[in-house]
Amino acid sequence: MKKTDEILQKMMSKDSIKVTSPLLPDLNEFTELLKDIWDRKWIANNGQYHQQLEQALAEYLKVPFVSLFTNGTLPLITALQALDIKGEVITTPYSFVATSHALWWNGLKPVFVDIDPTNCNIDPSKIEAAITPKTTAIMPVHVYGTPCDIKAIQDIADRYNLKVIYDAAHAFGVEKDGESILKAGDISTLSFHATKVFTTIEGGAMFMHDAETKQHIDHLKNFGFAGETEVVAPGINSKLDEVRAAFGLLNLQKVDAAIEARHRVAIRYREALRDVEGITFWDDQSGVRHNYGYFPIFVNAQEYGMTRDELYFRMQESDIYGRRYFYPLISTFAPYRSLESASPQNLPVATKMANEVICLPMHHALSEEDVEKVIKLVKTNK
Numbered sequence: 001m002k003k004t005d006e007i008l009q010k011m012m013s014k015d016s017i018k019v020t021s022p023l024l025p026d027l028n029e030f031t032e033l034l035k036d037i038w039d040r041k042w043i044a045n046n047g048q049y050h051q052q053l054e055q056a057l058a059e060y061l062k063v064p065f066v067s068l069f070t071n072g073t074l075p076l077i078t079a080l081q082a083l084d085i086k087g088e089v090i091t092t093p094y095s096f097v098a099t100s101h102a103l104w105w106n107g108l109k110p111v112f113v114d115i116d117p118t119n120c121n122i123d124p125s126k127i128e129a130a131i132t133p134k135t136t137a138i139m140p141v142h143v144y145g146t147p148c149d150i151k152a153i154q155d156i157a158d159r160y161n162l163k164v165i166y167d168a169a170h171a172f173g174v175e176k177d178g179e180s181i182l183k184a185g186d187i188s189t190l191s192f193h194a195t196k197v198f199t200t201i202e203g204g205a206m207f208m209h210d211a212e213t214k215q216h217i218d219h220l221k222n223f224g225f226a227g228e229t230e231v232v233a234p235g236i237n238s239k240l241d242e243v244r245a246a247f248g249l250l251n252l253q254k255v256d257a258a259i260e261a262r263h264r265v266a267i268r269y270r271e272a273l274r275d276v277e278g279i280t281f282w283d284d285q286s287g288v289r290h291n292y293g294y295f296p297i298f299v300n301a302q303e304y305g306m307t308r309d310e311l312y313f314r315m316q317e318s319d320i321y322g323r324r325y326f327y328p329l330i331s332t333f334a335p336y337r338s339l340e341s342a343s344p345q346n347l348p349v350a351t352k353m354a355n356e357v358i359c360l361p362m363h364h365a366l367s368e369e370d371v372e373k374v375i376k377l378v379k380t381n382k
């Protein structure tokens with residue numbers, strides 16, 4: 001067996017401490033909904049549970065319009081298509097690779113801009129220098145669910161007549177000053193993947209500002225069909241099925257408790273790790289409802305006495321599986337590394353943060369004992 005396969009096997013064992021754990025509905029309640037789906041024999045194509053989940057999410061997230069998708073990547077791809085984005089798009093290298101892949105699938109050129117070290121989001125003060133006559137949009141990411149500087153980004157977009165599409169994959173339920181950050185920009189998207197705070201196993205959603213755009217998006221995610229006999233655009237198939245919509249409806253009832261449980265883990269990590277030399281992390285921002293989807297720490301090797309990777313692999317030896325999100329940077333991957341904006345000299349902050357980060361285990365099902373085990377390991381830096 002290859003070493004990575006061995007680690008994967010160990011990580012999959014039930015007792016390992018994982019970076020995340022999926023939110024699961026009560027099995028009996030889920031079975032009841034499955035029986036109903038079996039009775040009605042309508043299992044896809046905008047069924048009853050699909051409609052209910054769209055409405056329930058609009059209410060929970062306090063947004064006017066929701067369009068459900070089968071994952072979190074296709075709404076990104078579809079948003080760019082719907083807004084007819086061309087040429088160059090300014091984006092961040094510090095994200096999951098799907099952010100840039102969505103540009104690639106639309107034939108667009110990503111232009112990477114460095115990040116702000118205080119939140120790992122795109123640094124608005126560096127965006128203007130990257131704008132060219134070919135720039136048509138900005139695609140920022142609310143990394144770890146921490147809101148981007150939405151106002152600064154919108155100011156630039158307005159001045160240069162650019163669209164803004166937020167990859168808000170991490171930002172389920174995040175609010176700033178009582179308002180959902182999913183309302184920012186022209187379009188925002190979420191992922192409901194198993195690893196995210198709210199999950200439909202695989203799934204995702206798009207958020208827009210008007211009914212007309214929602215209708216167009218709903219056509220695009222259904223092959224472009226605008227009626228039984230009319231196709232208005234080369235759409236894709238990205239519909240969420242009834243089984244996963246029902247799963248999501250039940251999870252929606254549990255997600256607040258899950259976020260509270262995550263919050264308690266964050267409080268304990270902060271309290272215990274505050275004084276560990278060479279380890280930094282962020283506190284909550286005032287006015288923000290965080291979702292505690294991730295708990296990134298940054299390891300300064302010199303002060304900590306051990307490199308990030310030494311700590312990461314030592315955790316693995318103790319059956320604790322953090323993740324180096326987001327290392328390596330998207331800009332270092334084969335499809336993107338030859339772009340001029342991908343050079344490490346253009347991205348010094350992102351390069352440094354990617355080399356220092358570990359996301360500690362963070363989920364609703366972590367036991368106090370597990371949390372203490374993680375803390376003890378991080379504190380043992382000698």
Ligand SMILES: *Cc1c(COP(=O)(O)O)cnc(C)c1O
Binds near residue numbers: 098202204
């Ligand atoms: C998870 C994620 C995606 C992709 O979502 P899928 O549901 O896995 O397709 C996109 N962007 C970011 C930042 C993500 O973390």
